[in-house]
Amino acid sequence: MGKTIALGPGKADLLDAISQSGSISAAARNMNMSYSRAWKLIEAMNRDFRFPLVVASSGGSGGGGAQLTDAGAEALKRYRRIEQKAASSVADEIKLFTALLLNDE
Amino acid sequence: MGKTIALGPGKADLLDAISQSGSISAAARNMNMSYSRAWKLIEAMNRDFRFPLVVASSGGSGGGGAQLTDAGAEALKRYRRIEQKAASSVADEIKLFTALLLNDE
Numbered sequence: 091m092g093k094t095i096a097l098g099p100g101k102a103d104l105l106d107a108i109s110q111s112g113s114i115s116a117a118a119r120n121m122n123m124s125y126s127r128a129w130k131l132i133e134a135m136n137r138d139f140r141f142p143l144v145v146a147s148s149g150g151s152g153g154g155g156a157q158l159t160d161a162g163a164e165a166l167k168r169y170r171r172i173e174q175k176a177a178s179s180v181a182d183e184i185k186l187f188t189a190l191l192l193n194d195e
Numbered sequence: 196m197g198k199t200i201a202l203g204p205g206k207a208d209l210l211d212a213i214s215q216s217g218s219i220s221a222a223a224r225n226m227n228m229s230y231s232r233a234w235k236l237i238e239a240m241n242r243d244f245r246f247p248l249v250v251a252s253s254g255g256s257g258g259g260g261a262q263l264t265d266a267g268a269e270a271l272k273r274y275r276r277i278e279q280k281a282a283s284s285v286a287d288e289i290k291l292f293t294a295l296l297l298n299d300e
Contacts, residue, residue, distance in 0.1 A: 139296050168292050172285045179284035180277045187273050
């Protein structure tokens with residue numbers, strides 16, 4: 091892949107959901123996403139990043155689980171920080187856009 | 196709807212495609228989007244904004260066409276400006292993110 095950030099809102103939310111639920115299937119369910127779609131996104135992230143972002147253990151009596159790696163937690167934290175900085179840099183413009191252009195109800 | 200911007204990358208690209216092609220069906224085709232999906236997005240925008248963003252004329256020998264209204268062109272211009280400002284506010288962080296975390300090939 092090229093020099094893009096390789097994370098977007100959907101992947102970041104998926105990482106958050108995995109981190110909270112400890113499970114890919116629960117995370118997918120919480121996001122109304124199919125399990126196979128969630129797997130595809132995880133595979134893409136694990137391939138695009140220098141280190142895997144998610145590790146999954148399959149089977150076992152608990153049915154397996156999934157967690158963010160340290161690299162996953164770091165990537166997510168940086169992504170959220172970037173997102174927040176970008177949003178606050180345009181907060182005034184968005185307020186104006188909203189006031190001028192959108193219906194209020 | 197609430198106080199959000201009511202435009203995102205997909206809708207903005209659709210507005211651009213309509214503006215370039217003068218046709219909803221051509222715009223949808225260029226974006227690999229179904230016609231009905233494009234219509235749904237347009238209806239949502241025309242409802243969410245104070246003024247319609249897109250006008251379509253159906254039928255006629257030319258098969259009808261579609262254009263951005265002045266409000267549509269204005270909303271798109273503001274959206275692109277916001278997008279650009281947000282992106283440049285985090286350009287350094289994204290460069291660092293890329294260098295630290297992503298595979299280079």
